[in-house]
Amino acid sequence: MKPLTSFTYATQLAEVVFGAGSLTRLPAELDRLGLRRALVLTTPEQAARATELQALLGERMVGAFTEARMHVPIATARAGRERAKELGADCTVAFGGGSTIGLGKAIALDPGIPQIAIDTTYAGSSRTPIWGITEDGQKKTGNDPRVLPRLVIFDPLLTYTLPPRVTAASGLNAMAHAVEALYSPDANPIVDLMAEESLRALGAAIPRAVLAPEDHDARSLAHYGAFLAGSALGAVGMALHHKLCHTLGGSFDLPHAETHAAILPHVVRYNEKHAPEAIAAVARALGTDDAAARLFALLAELKLPMSLRELGLAESDLDKAADLATQRPYFNPRPVDRASVRRLLGEAFAGRLAEGRPRGT
Ligand code: NAD
Numbered sequence: 627m628k629p630l631t632s633f634t635y636a637t638q639l640a641e642v643v644f645g646a647g648s649l650t651r652l653p654a655e656l657d658r659l660g661l662r663r664a665l666v667l668t669t670p671e672q673a674a675r676a677t678e679l680q681a682l683l684g685e686r687m688v689g690a691f692t693e694a695r696m697h698v699p700i701a702t703a704r705a706g707r708e709r710a711k712e713l714g715a716d717c718t719v720a721f722g723g724g725s726t727i728g729l730g731k732a733i734a735l736d737p738g739i740p741q742i743a744i745d746t747t748y749a750g751s752s753r754t755p756i757w758g759i760t761e762d763g764q765k766k767t768g769n770d771p772r773v774l775p776r777l778v779i780f781d782p783l784l785t786y787t788l789p790p791r792v793t794a795a796s797g798l799n800a801m802a803h804a805v806e807a808l809y810s811p812d813a814n815p816i817v818d819l820m821a822e823e824s825l826r827a828l829g830a831a832i833p834r835a836v837l838a839p840e841d842h843d844a845r846s847l848a849h850y851g852a853f854l855a856g857s858a859l860g861a862v863g864m865a866l867h868h869k870l871c872h873t874l875g876g877s878f879d880l881p882h883a884e885t886h887a888a889i890l891p892h893v894v895r896y897n898e899k900h901a902p903e904a905i906a907a908v909a910r911a912l913g914t915d916d917a918a919a920r921l922f923a924l925l926a927e928l929k930l931p932m933s934l935r936e937l938g939l940a941e942s943d944l945d946k947a948a949d950l951a952t953q954r955p956y957f958n959p960r961p962v963d964r965a966s967v968r969r970l971l972g973e974a975f976a977g978r979l980a981e982g983r984p985r986g987t
Contacts, residue, residue, distance in 0.1 A: 641777045644779075644853060650682070652719070665719070665733075672722050706729050718730040721744045723751070724749040727752050727775065731773035741773070742775060749882075750856025755770055786845060795881075796852075797848060797852070801829070803821075807864075809897060810862040813904070817862050820861075822911050827851030833928065866893055867886075880938060887931075888937060891922035896966070933975060934977075936977070
């Protein structure tokens, strides 16, 4: 066990209900919280879920808005806000992943009603006070305690329908939160526990859930790991990995979760000598002695794209991406300079993982 140092740990008022079949508790939970006029949010692909929720919630549901989209375009946020105002909703019930929960967060800012999230992916947005809205091709983000969902239901039965590719990519997206939490500038022993346990759960469960989407134990363990990873993301600051993914998604339109998956092994390699305890915890959780190599091998096992080239980045964009990602200084265990980040991006573009330092040197 590593020696204890002084630390700060903050919690915010948010409840979590976890377990197979826990969706059925939604009506009682709304009653307990005194919420009577729910606006249900989904993506267009999950619109049928709104009809199912109407049957479950009855008069507690005043309507649905089924147009949630990735990265919360401002037009979608405005339309959702209007719907909430027209219907006099007193809360949103977001059924879905980060895109739907992100819309609920935009509505939590204006007209300012709380969100109940039924989280059906592994991305972790339901556990963070971070919002994002995209306007004129730029994603603005902010941190505001009002957007943290008041209550989150994690019902693994709802994740059986997550396609293998989304399961895999979203699972690695969650792992990235846990990895960066372990070497965060605000890292603390409580979050370390959550992060390492999350990696252990996700590392064991995601390959099984990809192979057998209805393997109940695997789905439960994966959802539990995602809950912990999201909680770590919401509790401490992130570093180079999240900055790179934000840049690649925001400025080059690369897909969110797959980009996290493809970049993670390279960032772990980049940081490993500068955050040895954190990366040792990652390796321990994944049952390996080379965390970066294990994460890289996972991409192949899970049939995920292994390079930024496959994800649609143009080689000519690498310089601009390196410029953007290093423009404003931010925390990272290994100092961030443009030349090293350009090299990392070149390796991620080619799908070639740099060699680690031979053990014992
Ligand atoms: P998503 O919400 O876009 O969902 C991906 C796709 O899967 C969608 O088509 C959705 O309809 C479908 N889907 C979701 N759950 C399903 C299920 N159980 N069965 C079948 N289909 C299902 O994907 P995501 O990765 O969860 O979220 C990505 C977005 O969330 C990005 O915009 C990202 O920036 C944001 N995000 C924000 C935070 C934060 O803290 N603010 C954290 C993580 C991600």
